[in-house]
Amino acid sequence: MKNGKVQSVNKGQWDKLVSDNDAYVFTYEWLFAVREKMADNATLWVSGTHHNIFTLGRILPQLGFKILNVITWEKTNPPPNFSCRFFTHSTEFIIWARKHPKVPHYFDYDLMKRLNNDKQMKDVWRLPAIAKWEKSCGKHPTQKPLALLAQMILASTKKNALILDPFAGSSTKGIAGNILERRFIGIEQETEYLQLSQARYEDLQHEGKKEFFKQHFYRLLNKGNNN
CATH class of the missing domain: 3.40.50.150 (Vaccinia Virus protein VP39)
Known part of the structure; x- marks a missing residue:
């Protein structure tokens, strides 16, 4: 649309x-x-x-x-x-x-419970689709919202863990991982999306952006999992 x-x-x-x-x-x-x-x-x-x-x-x-x-x-x-x-x-x-x-x-059960109002988190996650501000550097046709990838990363990895994405696209998993202090290897065959990934990474380096996104993750995840 x-x-x-x-x-x-x-x-x-x-x-x-x-x-x-x-x-x-x-x-x-x-x-x-x-x-x-x-x-x-x-x-x-x-x-x-x-x-x-x-x-x-x-x-x-x-x-x-x-x-x-x-x-x-x-x-x-x-x-x-x-x-x-x-x-x-x-x-x-x-x-x-x-x-x-x-x-x-590894499963961070305690964190997932805290994000869900101190209740066990269920296997249905209510989160919005990708927002316009997440496409500020360009668009990918199957781009996922950062908050969705953040929840996966927080649930299943510790800080400094290495994440591999064989279909990186615009590297949403890498961006989320970078914000959450994980390492990332992405594989992508389309030059257009490699350039988009680079632009998103460079945009992330602006002062205060990482902390802003991190707080956004936790607010959105807490809200989504309590509905």
């Missing part, structure tokens, strides 16, 4: 329709490659919609991952459904899995 008109959403060549078998092979291969680089106690977060989440859920156990949760991200401000032929798409799914079924993983 732009200026009151419906816009075509072109996410790039990678998002073009392929056969179910091609999608399965591609997903299997990249998850296999990522798992090879993970520490034994590491965890993985991977998001999707109904188009691919079931494929992910089938492949992860085949590779030896243990699925810990399937998070439902409920967008508090989803785009409207103009066809009026089905329910409005207002959710995305995020699978959280650890590398080995029997190797313990």
Whole structure:
């Protein structure tokens, strides 16, 4: 939606329709490659919609991952459904899995509980979709809100942890990780989005911005998880 008109959403060549078998092979291969680089106690977060989440859920156990949760991200401000032929798409799914079924993983249970008004945090997260101010340096078609990535990072890593994103895009995970004092390696094949990532990182270095974003994270997460 732009200026009151419906816009075509072109996410790039990678998002073009392929056969179910091609999608399965591609997903299997990249998850296999990522798992090879993970520490034994590491965890993985991977998001999707109904188009691919079931494929992910089938492949992860085949590779030896243990699925810990399937998070439902409920967008508090989803785009409207103009066809009026089905329910409005207002959710995305995020699978959280650890590398080995029997190797313990890190989970900051106490922090998640504090962010949820001292109650156990559920697997439904109510957070808004990406805001305009998060696109001030440019746009990526599948960019996620910083607060969503911050919650994943805070839940599953300690300070100075190393985060790998094999599909970095505009490096939202890296920006959130940098603010929260984590290290980051991002892989991206599109020069346009590498330049966008660099611009976002440079913008973050302005005085006071990191602290502003950090406080924004905690306010938004606390508000979202208490609704």
